[in-house]
Amino acid sequence: MFRRLPVLAGATVLLFTTACGGGSAPRPGERTTQISDPADVDAQAAALLAEMSLEEKVGQLLVPVLSGTTAEENAEVIERYHPGGFIYFPENLETPEQVAAMSNGLQERATGTGAGIPLFLGVDEEQGLVSRLPFGARFPDAMALGAARDPELARELAAATAEQLAAVGINLDYAPVADVNVNADNPVIGIRSFSSDPELVGELAAAEVAAFQDGGVVAVAKHFPGHGDTDVDSHTGLPVIDKSRDEWERVDLPPFQRLVDAGVDMVMTAHVLMPQLGDAEEPATLSPHLITGVLREELGYDGVVTTDALNMEGVRQTHDDGEVAVRAVLAGADQLLMPPDVDLAYSAVLSAVEEGRISEERLDESVLRILRLKLRRGLFDAAPADAEQAAQVATQPEHHEAAQRVADASVTLLRNTNGVLPLARTATVHVLGVGAEEIGAALADLGLTVTDSLSGADAVVVGTDGARGDAEQQRLVARAQASGAPVVVVAQGTPYDLSVLPDVDAFLAVYSTMEVSRVAAARVVAGEVSPSGRLPVDIPGTELGFGDGLSY
Structure with a gap:
C-alpha cells in the first residue's frame, strides 16, 4: 500500500505502508521512500515537508535525552512531540x-506516527574519555591520534566506531572534536582535542568525518567557533574567550573551515562568549552573527547545525529555557539538543512561529536541512538493527587490534635520563598511581617482576592523570623519588603533567586512561615497542613543544 505525494520538479514520491489494515504502523525498515529520481534529495525533502503539520515541523528540531532501556518508555514523547532524534x-x-532492540522500537514508533519521519539516534562516542557504549573496542583519546600523526589511524578509529554504532541502530555520533586545545588549563577539552596545531586538528578531524560518513553514521564537528582556549567548563559556567578575530582565524577557524569544505554532516555550536568576534552579549549558540553570519554566510555552510546540550549552564545564564530554545533557532540552529524541559522548548518554539517571531520560512529551512540529511544517510530505508550481528560486531578482534x-x-617519550628506558626484562618494578594495576599486569606479562614494595625495586613506575593540578599526585611522585630508584612517570591525561614533575628520570605521555594505552606504556617501558609519538601540544614552563619526542 502506498500514498502518492506531490513533490517539486515533477518528481514522484511513494511512501509505503503496511499492506494489512491501512491504519496500522509499519514494522522497522518496512516503510521506505522512493522517487523517480533517487538522486534528487531536495525534491524528496520538499515532498515530505509539504505533508508535515506545523507541530511536526517544530518537533523535528528537538533531540531529547532518552528514558530507560526500552522504546516503550519513550513512546509518549514520540507521539506527542514527533522529535527529530534522541541521544x-x-x-x-x-x-x-x-x-x-531499543533502536528498532524507537524507529518503528517514529515512522508509524505523524508524518512518519525516522529519527536521528545519536550518542557521544568520541572514544577515550567521552565514550558511552559499555561494549565494543575502546580506543584512546583524540590527542593520542595527534601524537601518532597518522590520518589512517584516525580513519580506523572512526570506521570501527561507526560499525559498532550502526550495528545497534545508532546513526549519529557527536564527534569528532575540532577544537584546537591551546590552553593547558582547559577543564573540558584537553585530550579530547587532537592537538594545539590547527592544521593537524583539521587533517585528523577530516579523516574521522570521512570514515564516519562512509560508514553511514552522521558526523558532528564540535564545538564551533572553538572551545580549545577556555579555562571554564561550559557545563558549569559561561567561558569568555577574549581573542581577536585575526587570532581566531589563525587558530580556531582552520579545522572548521576544512570540515565545512569537506561536507561534514552537522556542526555543533559552543556555549562560549567571544566578544571580539562580533557578539559581546550572547554565547555562540544564541548568536545570529556567529551561526548565520559567520558559519553560514562567511564559511558557506548549509548543513545541519545543532546546539550543544541546552541543559548546560553556559547557555542558561541570561534567559529562561524556553527563550533559549527560541533564540537558538533565531540564531540559525536547526536542532535543539537536550532541552532541559522538552515541553517548554516545544511550546516556546511553536508559539514563536504562530506569533510570527520565528517565520515559517525560517522553520522550513531547518526542517529541510534535517530531512535532506536523513535522506542522504539512508534513514528512510534503513534495515532494522540485527541483534545477533550487533553482538558479533561488539567483540570484533579487528577493532581491538x-x-x-x-x-x-601514540606513546611519546619526553625524558629518558641516562637511558633508564627501556628496562631490562630481568628488572624488578614497583608500580603505583593511576592505572597501576593494568600497567603492572602488562609489565608482568612481558616478563618483568612486579613487586609490592618500593624497597629493592630497580625502578618505580608512577601513573598520573592531571598531576599538574593535583598536589596529591605530585607527592606520590616525590615519595617514589625518595626511594632512590629511577622513577618513570606514565602521564595518562594531558602531557602538561611534566611541567610540575621536572626531575623524574623518565616521562611517557600516552594521552588516555584506556587499557590499550596502559598496555602500550608497558610495552615501551619494557622495550617491546620503540616510542614513536611526538608532542601534539606545547608544554608550558618547559622547553618541550609541538613535535618533540624521543625514540630508542
Whole structure:
C-alpha cells in the first residue's frame, strides 16, 4: 500500500505502508521512500515537508535525552512531540542486543506516527574519555591520534566506531572534536582535542568525518567557533574567550573551515562568549552573527547545525529555557539538543512561529536541512538493527587490534635520563598511581617482576592523570623519588603533567586512561615497542613543544 505525494520538479514520491489494515504502523525498515529520481534529495525533502503539520515541523528540531532501556518508555514523547532524534547515555545502554532492540522500537514508533519521519539516534562516542557504549573496542583519546600523526589511524578509529554504532541502530555520533586545545588549563577539552596545531586538528578531524560518513553514521564537528582556549567548563559556567578575530582565524577557524569544505554532516555550536568576534552579549549558540553570519554566510555552510546540550549552564545564564530554545533557532540552529524541559522548548518554539517571531520560512529551512540529511544517510530505508550481528560486531578482534595500534603509535617519550628506558626484562618494578594495576599486569606479562614494595625495586613506575593540578599526585611522585630508584612517570591525561614533575628520570605521555594505552606504556617501558609519538601540544614552563619526542 502506498500514498502518492506531490513533490517539486515533477518528481514522484511513494511512501509505503503496511499492506494489512491501512491504519496500522509499519514494522522497522518496512516503510521506505522512493522517487523517480533517487538522486534528487531536495525534491524528496520538499515532498515530505509539504505533508508535515506545523507541530511536526517544530518537533523535528528537538533531540531529547532518552528514558530507560526500552522504546516503550519513550513512546509518549514520540507521539506527542514527533522529535527529530534522541541521544543515548550510559543509563540507556546495556548490551548490544538491548540497544539494537531499543533502536528498532524507537524507529518503528517514529515512522508509524505523524508524518512518519525516522529519527536521528545519536550518542557521544568520541572514544577515550567521552565514550558511552559499555561494549565494543575502546580506543584512546583524540590527542593520542595527534601524537601518532597518522590520518589512517584516525580513519580506523572512526570506521570501527561507526560499525559498532550502526550495528545497534545508532546513526549519529557527536564527534569528532575540532577544537584546537591551546590552553593547558582547559577543564573540558584537553585530550579530547587532537592537538594545539590547527592544521593537524583539521587533517585528523577530516579523516574521522570521512570514515564516519562512509560508514553511514552522521558526523558532528564540535564545538564551533572553538572551545580549545577556555579555562571554564561550559557545563558549569559561561567561558569568555577574549581573542581577536585575526587570532581566531589563525587558530580556531582552520579545522572548521576544512570540515565545512569537506561536507561534514552537522556542526555543533559552543556555549562560549567571544566578544571580539562580533557578539559581546550572547554565547555562540544564541548568536545570529556567529551561526548565520559567520558559519553560514562567511564559511558557506548549509548543513545541519545543532546546539550543544541546552541543559548546560553556559547557555542558561541570561534567559529562561524556553527563550533559549527560541533564540537558538533565531540564531540559525536547526536542532535543539537536550532541552532541559522538552515541553517548554516545544511550546516556546511553536508559539514563536504562530506569533510570527520565528517565520515559517525560517522553520522550513531547518526542517529541510534535517530531512535532506536523513535522506542522504539512508534513514528512510534503513534495515532494522540485527541483534545477533550487533553482538558479533561488539567483540570484533579487528577493532581491538586497531585500538592497540593507535595506542602503541601514540606513546611519546619526553625524558629518558641516562637511558633508564627501556628496562631490562630481568628488572624488578614497583608500580603505583593511576592505572597501576593494568600497567603492572602488562609489565608482568612481558616478563618483568612486579613487586609490592618500593624497597629493592630497580625502578618505580608512577601513573598520573592531571598531576599538574593535583598536589596529591605530585607527592606520590616525590615519595617514589625518595626511594632512590629511577622513577618513570606514565602521564595518562594531558602531557602538561611534566611541567610540575621536572626531575623524574623518565616521562611517557600516552594521552588516555584506556587499557590499550596502559598496555602500550608497558610495552615501551619494557622495550617491546620503540616510542614513536611526538608532542601534539606545547608544554608550558618547559622547553618541550609541538613535535618533540624521543625514540630508542
